Amino acid sequence: MFKSGFVNIIGYPNAGKSTLINSFLNDKLSIITEKAQTTRHKILGIENTDDYQLIFTDNPGFTKPANIVHEYMNKKVKESIADGDIILYVVDLSSKSIDYDDLNDKLKKIKVPLIIVLNKIDKVDQQILEDVSKSWSKEFCNAEIWTVSALKNFNIENLKERIVKLLPKGPKYFPEEQWTDKSERFFVNEIIREKIFKNFKEEIPYSSEVVTEKFKYRNKIFRISSSIIVERNSQKAIIIGNKGLSLKNLASQSRIELEKFFNQKVFLEINVKVVKDWRKKVHQLKNFGYN
Ligand SMILES: Nc1nc2c(ncn2[C@@H]2O[C@H](COP(=O)(O)OP(=O)(O)OP(=O)(O)O)[C@@H](O)[C@H]2O)c(=O)[nH]1
Ligand SMILES: [Mg+2]
Incomplete structure (x- = not known):
């Protein structure tokens, strides 16, 4: 039974989404900087095996729109929430919670598997980790909560195995030699x-x-x-x-x-x-x- 699907990586700016897609694919697909709003376009990164085709998408960070570029970026995030087979919501464990919670409301209503990826575990102590994990599981009863470090490659392989388990049955959407949608x-x-x-x-x-x-x-x-x-x-x-x-x-x-x-x-x-x-x-x- 061949499996395939779109695994859309979304979240607020600077959470580590691009670092995570690169870590999953073991390649530098997306650019990464320490500044927020680095990624402006949705980018596909495809992994093929004999058993599955995993189509990851990196997305811009969801942001309070101050200009048309932000509006475009937010539109891409909303499309990715709507058309994903699995949604990975990346959260920076080390940053203060965000008061702009439009995303949370949308994510609570989705019908596909939702994984909240608490990232940057290497930057916080055990107590913060426990407190933050608890509050996210309380807030999202429809999600699995994972803690990882995309930068240090911690728990990434386990998370990928879990994603493959959750992947639906499906066709090869892209030819095997294609690894991205971008030129x-x-x-x-x-x-x-x-x-x-x-x-x-x-x-x-x-x-x-x-x-x-x-x-x-x-x-x-x-x-x-x-x-x-x-x-x-x-x-x-x-x-x-x-x-x-x-x-x-x-x-x-x-x-x-x-x-x-x-x-x-x-x-x-x-x-x-x-x-x-x-x-x-x-x-x-x-x-x-x-x-
Ligand atoms: N310590 C630590 N830093 C991380 C981790 N993951 C990402 N970072 C850092 O966080 C910063 C932002 O990473 P990006 O991957 O560009 O974040 P993003 O969510 O794609 O950001 P935007 O594209 O701006 O929305 C970079 O300086 C990364 O090196 C992690 O697991 N641990
Ligand atoms: Mg990015």
Whole structure:
């Protein structure tokens, strides 16, 4: 009996959802940073065996919407709650509880198996762990509660075994060689975006988008040309930096990561462009893949 299904990973920003999907797949599919709202798009990561096809999805963090990008991100989370065969609700054990509990109300009504994944167990002591676990089991009588560390790989294999047990009978939704739904260009954009999140502070990461215009493979070299889109000239100046040094560092960190990702030599060129207030313009967002 072949099993398959969508295991949708959702939760608030920074809970460790992307770390968890990478840990399940033992691969770097999703970018991870210490800043909230890193993930903006839903990403599929597929694992195939002779007995099952597990389709994990990483999702943006559910957030109080302050702009259209947030609205798009929340829409993706809601879709993932509605179309999952199993829902993993990732919670950061070490952070204060969130007062914006729109998600909790939705999750209490779902009909499919719900697993609350209390993550970052490595950061808290036994007492906190017991108290938090108790309050979640009280709040959610329809869920299984698991405690894990996605970062340290603690309890991840056991959780995966449990997920496979819960998987419904089903077909192979995707051909065996397919491991994601995203293009190579998407991963280039994400890797550069990760470096922007790591190198710059405050509004810059949130005001930045990355577009890859050229992506060619010739003579065993990937030749890539990408643009960082920011909202204002002042942000462009910060990204470029004094004598272009900040951009040079960013490009070199991105290239190293891309070479690891593709396992090939990479030539990378990055430009910086201003599209005034792109986050407020619906047609711009569509061009950037926020559909
Ligand atoms: N100590 C510890 N840190 C963790 C664990 N899991 C994730 N983190 C850290 O938490 C931060 C956020 O991790 P992400 O995986 O990017 O979180 P996310 O839920 O995908 O965040 P968004 O995409 O912004 O919604 C990163 O600094 C991770 O290294 C864990 O089990 N233990
Ligand atoms: Mg993420």
